[in-house]
Amino acid sequence: SGVFHHLSHEILPLLQTCLPPGKLPELTPPLCSALSLLCLAEGQAVTTEKAEESGKSASLLSKLHFGIFQFLSEAYALLSSRLTGEYKDLSTRFLEYVTTMGALHELKSQKYLAELLESEDRVGDAVGVLRRALAAAKKSTPSKDDKWIAIFKKEREDVAKNMAKYEKLNDSMMLQKIPIDREIPFPKGEKIVNLIPYTPTRVVRELRFKS
Template sequence: MSFFLYGAVLRERGFATLSTGELVESATLFRKAAGVFSYLAEKVLPPLKYLLPDESPVEATSSLSSLMRIICMADAQAVTIKRAEEKENSPLLLSKLHYGISQILDEATCIMNAKPGELRHLSAAVKELVSTCKVLHELRSQRSLAEELRGNEKIGIAILVLRHATANLKKVKTPKNEPYTSIFNEEVKDASEMLKKFEHENDFVWQQKIPTVSQTSHATERAFGSFRLCQNSHATGKSEEDR
């Protein structure tokens, strides 16, 4: 339990440091926390599995430590995004970073689905944190991608990406608890307004035909919905900026 508490304290220190604007130190603390949870999940808890009583606290399971490792990695990646935004890096880079978080949280979802018994006492707040953050970062990835495409005069594909993103949002349940509810609703509103703006701009300025997925390249079709669309649709576009 002391290892788990130490990891949790490091994560809290990461958030405290983030609030003061010390981004590098904050990311370091999140990564240290991830390392503690990784050590706990891989080295400390497995040998104790059959020695612990059946009703042990959820903190004594390898599954929760693995889950916390992933969450801390996502926290560190989010700080990296904040740094990239401050440095005014390209929307393409931001799209890839946001999509990276959604991939990280996919792994968290897999753990929760694979170990329902061990995680039966996992709080609803943690489950909502994972599911909501995954959806939001996926959406932000697609919005950043659309912005990059527009900057490269590919507004037709940008509109395709935004339509795909907003259509997917209709399949997602609105989070029940604050602050996730407000954040989710605001992100949905921003995505819808961005789509309307791009469609209006295309009607009066660009007049580009909006492609379907089948009309794009085979590689783009396979990758549609992921950040790999960035690479496929930018064969003649700008390269990614350095961090």
């Protein structure tokens, strides 16, 4: 992440006049900034996976996943704002990966938020959260088949099962109002991965002269 940030802010701005416009999107500052954000998202994803394996609280996991979603959203914003210009040659699979991973972590964040709400006997709120989450997930599901797309679809199926369970619980026992729109609780993100600045090292060779 630090290397991409260094390229984006220190190196590439000086080279823009030397590069043909639109031909090398990977050598533009905004794309390198987006790649830096993707590295941060991947780093937090690794930490979050370990937190899941160690059984951390639903509250923390919701915040961590939403933090990943925020990193990915910022990266996609840098890319999508230039899709008709200098970035029109970017791989659609790459862009689809960014959006699908963002949707996956947003979905997971809301799944854990619903678990937290259910544990607090706020089953109606939990149902509202998952209904909103699934509605958004359906809009984000790509048509092509791939490993990471399959992971997203599996997560969506798990969330649908949780929603059905909460709906049944609410209909039979809790009888709580299902919130809509702005009444629905929303996840809060927490970013715990920070960029480590890259400092280039210069190779200094000692010159020795024969006497």
